[in-house]
Amino acid sequence: MSQLKIDVYTKFACPFCVRAKRLLSAKGAEFNEYDITMGGPKREEMLQRAPNAMTVPQIFIGDVHVGGSDDLAELEETGKLDSMLAG
Numbered sequence: 001m002s003q004l005k006i007d008v009y010t011k012f013a014c015p016f017c018v019r020a021k022r023l024l025s026a027k028g029a030e031f032n033e034y035d036i037t038m039g040g041p042k043r044e045e046m047l048q049r050a051p052n053a054m055t056v057p058q059i060f061i062g063d064v065h066v067g068g069s070d071d072l073a074e075l076e077e078t079g080k081l082d083s084m085l086a087g
Contacts, residue, residue: 003030004061004062004085004086004087005032005060005062006024006029006030006031006032006059006060006061006062006085007031007032007034007059007060008020008021008024008031008032008033008034008057008058008059008060009034009036009042009043009046009056009057009058009059010033010034010035010036010037010056010057011035011036011037011056012035012037014056014057016055016056016057016068016069016070017056017057017069019069019073020057020059020068020069020072021033021057023072023073023076023081024059024072027081027082027085029085034046036056046058049065050065053065055068056068057069059071059072061084061085062084062087064084066084
């Protein structure tokens with residue numbers, strides 16, 4: 001069984017990015033972090049995946065665009081994050 005792919009687009013010194021990564025790590029989730037501080041192809045990739053996303057972090061669990069740090073925290077508070085991470 002393959003592990004669910006989690007992508008997190010971040011920027012340097014972003015406290016919301018740190019918060020989101022900390023929550024995912026606390027859940028034991030492995031994730032790919034893409035630093036888009038200087039723009040580049042990963043920023044373009046993020047915008048293709050979430051066209052209206054202008055802030056970071058932008059979090060994707062599998063094919064689902066979760067949104068940002070507050071959205072991830074809300075999933076945790078409502079008890080939905082664990083089932084998403086389980087696939």
